[in-house]
Amino acid sequence: xxxxxxxxxxxxxxxxxxxxxxxxxxxxxxxxxxxxxxxxxxxxxxxxxxxx
Numbered sequence: 001x002x003x004x005x006x007x008x009x010x011x012x013x014x015x016x017x018x019x020x021x022x023x024x025x026x027x028x029x030x031x032x033x034x035x036x037x038x039x040x041x042x043x044x045x046x047x048x049x050x051x052x
Contacts, residue, residue: 023049 009021036044 021049 007023009023011019011021013019033041
């Protein structure tokens, strides 16, 4: 994808389950996570992060 970057994180939990988290954002879409409230962080994670 041009103009974006991708990040994939493998999360392993107890019981042997594994999940892949994929994050695709435009390069200029900088977010300062220290300034987000808890609710804004939850909304950001739900709208911008794909959990499989």
